[in-house]
Amino acid sequence: MTPEAWSGGLWPYFALILFGFLPSEVWRMLSIIVGHGIDEKSELLEWVRAVATALLAGVVANILLTPSGALATVPLVARVGAMVIGLGVFALTRRSVIAGVAAGEAAIVSAAWWFAG
Amino acid sequence: MSVQESETPGTQGRAYWLRRGIMVAARLPIFVMAFTFLGIGGLAREAGVPLGVALLSTVTIWAGPAQVIYFGALINGVALPAIALSISLSSIRLLPMCVSLLPVLRQSAGSRLTLLYAMHQVAVTVWAESIQAIRQIPPHGRMPWFMGLAHSLVIAALLATWIGYTLAATLPHAFAAGLLFITPIYFTSTLARNAREPIDWIALSSGFVLAPMLKGIVGAGLDLMIIGLVGGTAAWLWQKRVRRHGAHL
Numbered sequence A: 001m002t003p004e005a006w007s008g009g010l011w012p013y014f015a016l017i018l019f020g021f022l023p024s025e026v027w028r029m030l031s032i033i034v035g036h037g038i039d040e041k042s043e044l045l046e047w048v049r050a051v052a053t054a055l056l057a058g059v060v061a062n063i064l065l066t067p068s069g070a071l072a073t074v075p076l077v078a079r080v081g082a083m084v085i086g087l088g089v090f091a092l093t094r095r096s097v098i099a100g101v102a103a104g105e106a107a108i109v110s111a112a113w114w115f116a117g
Numbered sequence B: 001m002s003v004q005e006s007e008t009p010g011t012q013g014r015a016y017w018l019r020r021g022i023m024v025a026a027r028l029p030i031f032v033m034a035f036t037f038l039g040i041g042g043l044a045r046e047a048g049v050p051l052g053v054a055l056l057s058t059v060t061i062w063a064g065p066a067q068v069i070y071f072g073a074l075i076n077g078v079a080l081p082a083i084a085l086s087i088s089l090s091s092i093r094l095l096p097m098c099v100s101l102l103p104v105l106r107q108s109a110g111s112r113l114t115l116l117y118a119m120h121q122v123a124v125t126v127w128a129e130s131i132q133a134i135r136q137i138p139p140h141g142r143m144p145w146f147m148g149l150a151h152s153l154v155i156a157a158l159l160a161t162w163i164g165y166t167l168a169a170t171l172p173h174a175f176a177a178g179l180l181f182i183t184p185i186y187f188t189s190t191l192a193r194n195a196r197e198p199i200d201w202i203a204l205s206s207g208f209v210l211a212p213m214l215k216g217i218v219g220a221g222l223d224l225m226i227i228g229l230v231g232g233t234a235a236w237l238w239q240k241r242v243r244r245h246g247a248h249l
Helices: A011-034 A043-065 A071-072 A076-092 A099-117 B016-027 B027-048 B053-060 B064-073 B080-109 B112-120 B124-130 B139-167 B174-193 B198-214 B220-246
Strands: none
Touching: A011 B016, A011 B053, A011 B064, A011 B080, A011 B112, A043 A076, A043 B027, A043 B080, A043 B124, A043 B174, A043 B198, A043 B220, A071 A099, A071 B016, A071 B174, A076 A099, A076 B174, A099 B174, B016 B027, B016 B139, B027 B053, B027 B064, B027 B174, B053 B064, B053 B139, B064 B080, B080 B112, B080 B124, B080 B139, B080 B220, B112 B139, B124 B139, B124 B174, B174 B198
8 A cells, every 4th residue: 555545544644753753753762861871060961062052053054054935035145144133133232032033033024025026 | 030939049849930931931932933833834734734733743743844844845745764864864953952951850850751751842942942041940940940941832833833724825925034034043042142151152153164164065964963063072172171271262
């Protein structure tokens, strides 16, 4: 039987669990084994935290560099520009994330509107 | 944040910390989640899956990028095993996030099952909001605080998935671009807000420096692992050097 034959019914749910949920969840469950015995104040934990931070920054940079969908229609210069504006406002408002996000969003929506026209 | 509770820190019960966790979520993260998951709901509708699958993906996968990959790949007719592989690659980032939260939460977890459940709640937003803040909370209050934060975000994401799926209206172009931009700007400011020491700043900037350098050289997924390991290790080594010599950045 092909997956098509099961379409409808419960197949989409099973497919999600098998091909979406489990391949992703395996990393979370693995952390229980890997993280077992790491002390809260250890240098190792500090390293793991730095790795996670760098990785996350990489995810963000990749979204800016090669975005998908509507964001891809905004030129790279404008995407980076909106980021700089957002972070600039964030810095000027003594690290207010809300102000930074609002400013960055205003900039990107204006840019998207401008370049679409 | 609140001044109503005048008790000294460390004496409040679990309900107090649960409430504090919910309050952290209510400040900005739930709105970020809502906007992100509006898009995911719409994408699921486009992929032709039932609403139940869209909602189930939010509580099970519980990682925006992986959900975008899943529904996006369904739309493009990618074979399911290939989808599973790219999802697994994109979710590697969850491992260091979970590992860094685990020791902080362990003491207040009670049972191993609670800890497993807590690890399931770890996603980028939950991590970014808790990794710095949770260390200021007395150990017994950490798990309720974390659960309050995480569950508020799950509920907001579920509602947004449902609304996004139901409306599935063709969003105005500029608004759609704004939805996609919320992830980069929110995470970068949150990571910057979390940054206290040189190690945080170096780790954060190394991601931005290394990502363009590795673009096109190594494949997706692998490049992120390299960024994490190289950038994180460099930041950590620098921090050690600073501590030893008392140098300033």
